[in-house]
Amino acid sequence: MTTTTGRYADFEKLRTQAVALRREGxxxxxxxxxxxIHNNDILHRLVKGEPPPDWTKRPRAKDxxxxxxxxxxxxxxxxxxxxxxxxxxxxxxxxxxxDLPKPERKRTPEEASAIARRGWEVTLQRRDEERRRTKxxxxxxxxxxxxxxxxxxxxxxxWAEGTKDKPYARREIVTFVNSDPGVILVFxxxxxxxxxxxxxxxxxxxxxxxxxxxxxxxxxxxIVGADRSAFGKTTLKRHNPRTTRKNVGDGYRGxxxxxxxxxxxxxxRIEGSWYGIVGAASTSGSRNRT
Numbered sequence: 451m452t453t454t455t456g457r458y459a460d461f462e463k464l465r466t467q468a469v470a471l472r473r474e475g476x477x478x479x480x481x482x483x484x485x486x487i488h489n490n491d492i493l494h495r496l497v498k499g500e501p502p503p504d505w506t507k508r509p510r511a512k513d514x515x516x517x518x519x520x521x522x523x524x525x526x527x528x529x530x531x532x533x534x535x536x537x538x539x540x541x542x543x544x545x546x547x548x549d550l551p552k553p554e555r556k557r558t559p560e561e562a563s564a565i566a567r568r569g570w571e572v573t574l575q576r577r578d579e580e581r582r583r584t585k586x587x588x589x590x591x592x593x594x595x596x597x598x599x600x601x602x603x604x605x606x607x608x609w610a611e612g613t614k615d616k617p618y619a620r621r622e623i624v625t626f627v628n629s630d631p632g633v634i635l636v637f638x639x640x641x642x643x644x645x646x647x648x649x650x651x652x653x654x655x656x657x658x659x660x661x662x663x664x665x666x667x668x669x670x671x672x673i674v675g676a677d678r679s680a681f682g683k684t685t686l687k688r689h690n691p692r693t694t695r696k697n698v699g700d701g702y703r704g705x706x707x708x709x710x711x712x713x714x715x716x717x718x719r720i721e722g723s724w725y726g727i728v729g730a731a732s733t734s735g736s737r738n739r740t
Contacts, residue, residue: 468496475503516546526553533569604640605723624713629705650711654682657704666703
């Protein structure tokens with residue numbers, strides 16, 4: 451029968467061996483294999499207080515930035531100044547240099563505020579550049595679209611933004627409304643793919659009555675490459691004095707309504723295709739879960 455004293459002696463013996471191996475530069479896994487200890491809790495207790503060898507430490511991408519931040523802090527720079535120099539966040543700087551002494555205040559509150567603004571501008575510029583790179587990378591990844599990809603995209607767009615037929619209100623006519631010129635161009639490319647003649651397509655602008663109506667009509671006519679004669683009467687939205695409009699300014703052009711004449715059969719094809727997409731997606735999800 452093993453006594454408590456005996457178990458303690460065994461642990462201390464193992465700890466002596468483990469510490470010696472740790473100081474030789476072995477990793478936890480190597481110590482585990484060398485001593486035959488497969489209980490992680492015991493293994494960590496055996497080497498408690500012994501730092502891991504440098505070679506086992508994972509390199510950190512921000513180590514160099516951290517070292518530079520500490521160097522600048524020791525030179526007496528504030529968080530704002532370090533942010534301007536390195537372009538990193540003040541929260542990271544605070545974490546890296548919090549154990550270092552604070553520099554003496556050498557500037558007026560106005561000067562400190564100006565430095566803080568410059569630091570924030572640097573941060574905003576860096577974030578804007580990150581956004582731009584991410585968006586450009588995603589754009590480049592699309593490449594060329596096949597006819598099938600454009601067809602599926604158009605069906606999904608229409609089911610999100612187009613009018614729907616209801617049992618209580620038959621509307622088997624293709625009518626599409628959107629304020630985004632890019633969405634409009636994709637939808638028109640989709641109609642062309644399906645062989646819809648331009649003569650069957652009518653347009654109408656919907657816009658707030660206080661906006662630049664004439665400018666909006668010209669804007670949409672240029673976007674779709676159509677003569678103003680192809681446009682119906684513009685629909686004006688009445689102003690409610692109890693609400694505050696947010697869609698104001700020179701960039702507000704209202705919405706464009708696209709209506710395809712003699713399109714009952716096309717509508718039925720859209721609806722059928724959409725439910726085909728739903729069914730295919732559901733089946734795909736089931737396969738991925740098995």
